[in-house]
Amino acid sequence: MVGSLLASATPEQKCTAPDMVGYDEAQALLAACMQNIPLLPIEFVSIAQADGRILAEDVRAVMPRPEADISAMDGYAFRCADMEKAGNTGLPLAGQIAAGDTPPPLGQDVAYGILTGARLPVGADCVVAQERASIMDGRVHLREQTARSGLNVRRKGEEFCKGDMLLEHGQKLDWRHLPVLVHQGKKQVAVYKRPKICVVANGAEFGATATDCRTELNTQLLAAMLQSKGALVTRYVCGSDSAEDLHKLLYQCVQEADILITTGGISVGQTDHVLSVLNQMGAKCLFRRVKIRPGKPMTVMQLGQKMVFCLPGNPAAAAICAQLFVVPFLHCLVDEKYEANASIATEGQSRFSYVAATDTTCFLPVHFTENKGENSISLVPSVGASDILCLTRATGFVKVSAGETLQVGDMCQMIPFTS
Ligand SMILES: Nc1nc2c(c(=O)[nH]1)N[C@H]1C(S)=C(S)[C@@H](COP(=O)(O)OP(=O)(O)OC[C@H]3O[C@@H](n4cnc5c(N)ncnc54)[C@H](O)[C@@H]3O)O[C@H]1N2
Numbered sequence: 314m315v316g317s318l319l320a321s322a323t324p325e326q327k328c329t330a331p332d333m334v335g336y337d338e339a340q341a342l343l344a345a346c347m348q349n350i351p352l353l354p355i356e357f358v359s360i361a362q363a364d365g366r367i368l369a370e371d372v373r374a375v376m377p378r379p380e381a382d383i384s385a386m387d388g389y390a391f392r393c394a395d396m397e398k399a400g401n402t403g404l405p406l407a408g409q410i411a412a413g414d415t416p417p418p419l420g421q422d423v424a425y426g427i428l429t430g431a432r433l434p435v436g437a438d439c440v441v442a443q444e445r446a447s448i449m450d451g452r453v454h455l456r457e458q459t460a461r462s463g464l465n466v467r468r469k470g471e472e473f474c475k476g477d478m479l480l481e482h483g484q485k486l487d488w489r490h491l492p493v494l495v496h497q498g499k500k501q502v503a504v505y506k507r508p509k510i511c512v513v514a515n516g517a518e519f520g521a522t523a524t525d526c527r528t529e530l531n532t533q534l535l536a537a538m539l540q541s542k543g544a545l546v547t548r549y550v551c552g553s554d555s556a557e558d559l560h561k562l563l564y565q566c567v568q569e570a571d572i573l574i575t576t577g578g579i580s581v582g583q584t585d586h587v588l589s590v591l592n593q594m595g596a597k598c599l600f601r602r603v604k605i606r607p608g609k610p611m612t613v614m615q616l617g618q619k620m621v622f623c624l625p626g627n628p629a630a631a632a633i634c635a636q637l638f639v640v641p642f643l644h645c646l647v648d649e650k651y652e653a654n655a656s657i658a659t660e661g662q663s664r665f666s667y668v669a670a671t672d673t674t675c676f677l678p679v680h681f682t683e684n685k686g687e688n689s690i691s692l693v694p695s696v697g698a699s700d701i702l703c704l705t706r707a708t709g710f711v712k713v714s715a716g717e718t719l720q721v722g723d724m725c726q727m728i729p730f731t732s
Pocket residue numbers: 514515516518527528529530531532576577578579580581582585607608609610624625626627628630698
């Protein structure tokens with residue numbers, strides 16, 4: 314089998330689109346293509362189902378929080394000026410207010426017992442904790458503490474006022490955002506539909522008949538990465554080197570997914586069928602191969618309205634290419650603008666030097682540390698594009714553009730890995 318493959322070596326997979334484009338050109342081609350791709354449709358889900366979804370509306374406060382002046386302590390509420398005037402005689406206790414009660418307005422020269430979370434009577438402007446007061450003959454006396462206006466009061470609107478922007482469109486929702494939505498009385502929230510993605514690995518080394526069997530890794534890696542961006546991912550493996558098998562699988566995936574991602578089989582080897590199979594299916598290349606390391610075989614195609622990202626097979630290359638091209642693409646489906654590496658880069662001083670070849674933009678796994686206000690970025694040792702352990706040691710990557718040199722001590726930008 315090995316002999317026959319070498320003997321019958323055929324020309325590499327063909328594509329009429331720009332081949333071996335520079336990194337910036339690849340990003341520009343993708344950005345231009347994005348202009349014709351509509352945002353994802355919107356759907357309404359209950360708050361209980363909103364975790365992990367991307368918000369498709371701006372949420373402004375329809376009510377303030379706190380909704381009224383609220384006691385922050387179990388104690389006594391009164392008007393400061395009344396207590397000051399009363400001095401040693403204290404103020405008579407006019408009643409008790411618990412959370413959930415609607416108290417009557419505060420009368421002149423009286424105090425109320427009040428519990429944490431209870432609404433202050435209109436007219437009261439402070440609360441003294443019960444351990445800092447004493448009751449004698451039904452009157453409240455202060456111990457050691459002088460009252461001041463605002464003491465132990467959670468002021469109406471101190472967290473936010475009616476009309477304030479609470480959550481912005483495009484926000485990925487998690488447990489932190491749900492109380493805000495619930496507080497605003499929302500039963501449902503507008504979110505973007507999850508794009509359906511099929512991630513397809515291929516290679517006979519992952520099949521049951523392989524004599525030198527390998528463990529397929531990339532579909533797990535990519536599914537986790539893209540699910541965290543709001544996508545619904547299904548994983549498939551074509552465990553053979555047959556173009557027909559791959560064709561069948563990709564055809565099925567096109568029926569079920571909005572976006573296709575392949576990994577492996579996109580280089581120039583005899584069994585790299587991804588490009589030719591997709592071509593046969595009618596897909597057109599946006600760009601074929603990029604002058605980057607890792608990830609040179611990275612190819613993007615369009616099959617009708619559907620995008621197909623053909624990632625390299627080497628796991629670290631697949632991961633970096635997904636971060637560079639697929640994650641910004643997903644971000645763009647819920648935002649109007651395409652931004653490569655939309656995540657905010659972190660600046661630090663390089664602890665290493667690196668010279669990028671004149672024609673290749675390099676992406677290096679790095680570790681970011683902060684010590685006494687000094688940000689450092691160190692190179693994570695890696696044996697190359699197949700290295701999976703280096704990904705666990707790295708917090709992100711640094712781009713060194715083609716022909717550029719990074720020196721020790723230079724300021725550089727780490728693009729953090731998105732989870
Ligand atoms: N003559 C040339 N050979 C290669 C070139 C080249 O330009 N000329 N490019 C090299 C580069 S760079 C890369 S990257 C690889 C990528 O090739 P493919 O994307 O076609 O990937 P495969 O050949 O299928 O696999 C490469 C490597 O990765 C392993 N792999 C593949 N898929 C997975 C997976 N899902 N999980 C785990 N590991 C996977 C596979 O077993 C191979 O070891 O091509 C170079 N060759």
